[in-house]
Amino acid sequence: MSTEPIIAVSRLSKTYDTGFKALSNINLEVRPGEIFALLGPNGAGKTTLISIICGIVNPSSGTVTAGGHDIITDFRAARSQIGLVPQELAITPFESVWNTVSFSRGLFGKPRDDAYLETMLKQLSLWDKKDSNLMTLSGGMKRRVMIAKALSHEPRILFLDEPTAGVDVELRREMWDVVRTLQASGVTIILTTHYIEEAELMADRIGVINKGAIILVEEKAELIRKLGRKQLTLHLQKPLDAIPPSLAKHRLELVEDGTVLHYTYDTQGERTGITALLADLGDADIRFRDLETKESSLEDIFVDLVRNG
Amino acid sequence: MNLRAIWAIYYVEMARTARTVMQSVLSPVISTSLYFVVFGGAIGSRIPEIEGVSYGAFIVPGLIMLMLLMQSTMNASFGIYFPKFVGTVYELLSAPVSYVEIVIGFVGAAATKSIILGIIILATASLFVPIRIEHPFVMVLFLVLTSVSFSLLGFILGIWAKGFEQLQIVPMLIITPLAFLGGTFYSINMLPPFWQTATLFNPVVYLVSGFRWSFYGLADVAVGASLAATALFLAICVAIVAWIFKTGYRLKN
Ligand SMILES: Nc1ncnc2c1ncn2[C@@H]1O[C@H](COP(=O)(O)OP(=O)(O)OP(=O)(O)O)[C@@H](O)[C@H]1O
Ligand SMILES: [Mg+2]
Numbered sequence: 001m002s003t004e005p006i007i008a009v010s011r012l013s014k015t016y017d018t019g020f021k022a023l024s025n026i027n028l029e030v031r032p033g034e035i036f037a038l039l040g041p042n043g044a045g046k047t048t049l050i051s052i053i054c055g056i057v058n059p060s061s062g063t064v065t066a067g068g069h070d071i072i073t074d075f076r077a078a079r080s081q082i083g084l085v086p087q088e089l090a091i092t093p094f095e096s097v098w099n100t101v102s103f104s105r106g107l108f109g110k111p112r113d114d115a116y117l118e119t120m121l122k123q124l125s126l127w128d129k130k131d132s133n134l135m136t137l138s139g140g141m142k143r144r145v146m147i148a149k150a151l152s153h154e155p156r157i158l159f160l161d162e163p164t165a166g167v168d169v170e171l172r173r174e175m176w177d178v179v180r181t182l183q184a185s186g187v188t189i190i191l192t193t194h195y196i197e198e199a200e201l202m203a204d205r206i207g208v209i210n211k212g213a214i215i216l217v218e219e220k221a222e223l224i225r226k227l228g229r230k231q232l233t234l235h236l237q238k239p240l241d242a243i244p245p246s247l248a249k250h251r252l253e254l255v256e257d258g259t260v261l262h263y264t265y266d267t268q269g270e271r272t273g274i275t276a277l278l279a280d281l282g283d284a285d286i287r288f289r290d291l292e293t294k295e296s297s298l299e300d301i302f303v304d305l306v307r308n309g
Numbered sequence: 310m311n312l313r314a315i316w317a318i319y320y321v322e323m324a325r326t327a328r329t330v331m332q333s334v335l336s337p338v339i340s341t342s343l344y345f346v347v348f349g350g351a352i353g354s355r356i357p358e359i360e361g362v363s364y365g366a367f368i369v370p371g372l373i374m375l376m377l378l379m380q381s382t383m384n385a386s387f388g389i390y391f392p393k394f395v396g397t398v399y400e401l402l403s404a405p406v407s408y409v410e411i412v413i414g415f416v417g418a419a420a421t422k423s424i425i426l427g428i429i430i431l432a433t434a435s436l437f438v439p440i441r442i443e444h445p446f447v448m449v450l451f452l453v454l455t456s457v458s459f460s461l462l463g464f465i466l467g468i469w470a471k472g473f474e475q476l477q478i479v480p481m482l483i484i485t486p487l488a489f490l491g492g493t494f495y496s497i498n499m500l501p502p503f504w505q506t507a508t509l510f511n512p513v514v515y516l517v518s519g520f521r522w523s524f525y526g527l528a529d530v531a532v533g534a535s536l537a538a539t540a541l542f543l544a545i546c547v548a549i550v551a552w553i554f555k556t557g558y559r560l561k562n
Contacts, residue, residue: 016562054403057562076311079405090396094328099321106317107404149400 004068005029006157006188007053012062014048014212022048023212026062030157030190035183037203037220038192041306045212046192047087050159054084066157080108083155085146087162087192091134097121097145098130101152108153117152123178124148140171147178158182160191164198176202196299200224206298210306224298225267232274234261234281235290244284250277261288267295314406318414319421322388326422333384333422334429337376341430344372345437348494359496362525365438370521371493373430377423377452378459378488378513382480385419385463390470393560402561408554412464419460420453427452441524447532448523454539455516459484461546468559487513492521497529512542 007030014023023045030036038046051057053064055071055078064071069078092100101117121127124144129137134145143163150158160179164172179189179202193199199206200220207217216223239258250273253262265272281288326333349365356364392398401411434440442448470476491513497505508514509530519535522528528535553560 051562054399056399056402058557076405076407079403082403084399084403086396086399088396090399092392092395092397094325095321099324103317103321104400106320107314107400107406109311109313109405111313 003032006032006067007190008065009049009053010063012049012052012064013060014045014052014057015060021212023052026209026212026214028207028214028217030188031205032188033183033186034204035179035189035191035202037199037206038190038209039196039199039206039302040192040209044209046209047161048212049209050084050086050161050190050192054082054159055079080153081156083150083153083158085143085150085158085160085163087165089139089142089146091142091145093133093135095134096131097126097134097137097148100134100145101148104149105152110153116154120151121148123181124151125174140167143167144171147175151182155187157188157190160189162192162194164193164195172198196297196302200298208302208305215305220298223301224295229264229296229300230267230272231294231296232263232265232277233292233294234263234288235259236261237287237289240286244286246284247277247280247286250280311406311410314404315410315414315417318401318411319418322415322418323421325388326384326418333380334426337380337426338429338433341372341376341433342437344368345434349437360525360527362527363438366440366525367496367521367527368494369431369434369438369440370524371491371517372434373427373452374455374491374513374517374520375488375493376430377427377455378484378516379480380426381419381423381456381459382463382466382484384422385416385460386467386470386476386479387463388415388419388467389464390467390476393467394473398560408550412461412550412554416457416460416464419463420456423456423460424452427456443526444523448520450536451516451520451523451539454536454543455520458539458543458546461543461550465546465549465553468553471559487511488517492517492529496527512538515539 007028009026009028012023012026013021015021026045026049028049038049040046048057052059053066053071055075066078067081069075069081071078095103098117098121101121102112105112105117118127121130124147126141126144126148129141134142137145143166147160147163163179164175167175176198179191183189191199191202203220205217206220206223208215236259240254240261241258243252243254243261250263253264254260255262263274263277265274345365348368353364353368358364359367392401431440466476466479490508491511492508493513497508497514497518500508515530515535515538518529519532519539522532522535552558
C-alpha cells in the first residue's frame, strides 16, 4: 500500500513523572480507513499511547502526526480530525445528552448542525434519551454518550479505548455495527480491547504492545496464517500407558488418562508431518476411534506472544 | 481563534450558574443584606460619618469587593476543578483549543457572573443606604479588573487543587482575611501607624480603596496606585496561568 498513513508515530517514548517508562521507542503507522486493533495486557501502554496521540499526555520524545499534521506544532489541525472515547467513563452530571453532545461539537469548532446530531444519536439509540440528565442513564448508555461526544464533530479518526468493557452482549453487537458503519463512511478506527475475539472479528490489522514496546503489527489474516498452529487430536481405541519410543520424534502429548493423543503442527511448514505420524502409528499398532483438527485462535497466538515476548 | 470553542465553554459555564441560581446569586445577596442590617443599620448608626459619608454607605464598595473576590475565586476554581474531578477534562485537552481559549471561556464566564453579582449587590445596597457614584467609568473599570483577576486566581486554584477541601481553603484562609483586613469596613487611616504600613502589602487594600474612590472620591491610597496594583496582580495571575499551561502543571502528565 502506498497511501500516506493517517497516523504516524515515530520513535515515541514516554517516561512518567514517577520515573516509570510506559512507552519506549514506538513506531507505528495506521492506514486510512482501516480498523486497527491494539492488543496488550493490562499496563502495556495502550492508553498512554492513545493519550499522547490525542494530546492528553505529553510525549517525552518522538513525533506523532495525524492526517499529516504534527500533534504538537499543528495541534489544531491534528486534533480536529480526531475523536476519542477514553477508557474511563467521564460525564458531566446534571447535563442533558443533547447539551453535552452540542458542547463537544462546539468545542471542536464545528458550526451547529442539529440534523447531524439527530442522525448520530439515533444511530446510537440515544435519541429518545436526548433530554435526559446524564446521571439517570445506565452504564451502557453513558458509554454510548461518550461515543456520541467523540462523533459529534465528525472526526476522520476515532480512538476507542476499550469501548466494550462492561457492556452486555447485545450492546456489544450494536457497537460493532456502529463501528462497521463508521468504517464504511471512511472513518479510520483504532481500538483497544481485551476481548480477543472482538479484534478477530473487527480488525483489519492488529498491533500487539507489551511492556511499552510494540512487538508486532500485522494484517489479521496474515497473523493468524503465519503464527497459526493446528492441533490434531486422536481419540485412541485403547488407552496407552506411555508414548512408545518409536513415536518420540513426533513430540506427541498423551492426555486424558492415555486415551487421547495431541499432535501440534505448523500450517506454514513445508510438510505437516501428518503422513509420517499416521504411518508410524500404524507400525506401532495404535488405532484410533476418531480424529479432529483445531486451528489456534488469535487468543492463543496472543497469549503465546505476550508470554514469550 | 476557535471562537466556537470559547463560546461553548462560556455557555456551559453560564448555564451551570442558571441551574444553581439560588446559591450563585441569592446567597451573596442575602449575606450582603445581612451585613447592611448589622453594620449599616444596627452598628453603623452609632458610628460617626467618615469624611462626610455615612458608615452604611461607606462600606458599600468594600462589601461589593468582598463578594466579588469570594465569588470570582470560588466560581472560577469550581469551573475548572469540576471537569478535572469528574474526568471530563480529557475533552478540553484533546480538543483543538489553545490554552488562551480555555482561559477566556472559563475566566470570562466566572468574571461575567461576578460582574452581574456586583451590580445586583449594588442594587440591593441602594435599597438600604443612599449611594452616589462620582466616577462611574472608574467604578466599572475596577469591577471588571477585579472580577477578571480574581477569576484568574480561582482558575489557578482550581488547577492546583487536588480535593474539594483545598478548593475551599484558599478563599476561606486567604481571601476572607485579606478582604476583612483590607479596609472593607474601615478606612485604614483609623489604624495605628504600624498597621497602616503593614496593610499596604495587602492587595485588597488597593482594590477597596480605588473602588471606594470611584463612589465617594475618598481614597486611602492614590487611585493611580490602586489601578497599578490591580494591574500588577492581574499580570501576575496571567503569568502563572501561562506557566501552568506551558508545563501542563497538574493537567497533563
Ligand atoms: N499518570 C501516570 N503516572 C505514572 N504512571 C502511569 C500513569 N499512567 C499510567 N501509568 C503507568 O503506565 C503503564 C501503562 O499504562 P496504560 O494505562 O497505558 O496501560 P494500558 O495498556 O492502557 O492498560 P489497561 O489494559 O489496563 O488499560 C502502567 O504501568 C501504568 O501504571
Ligand atoms: Mg488502558
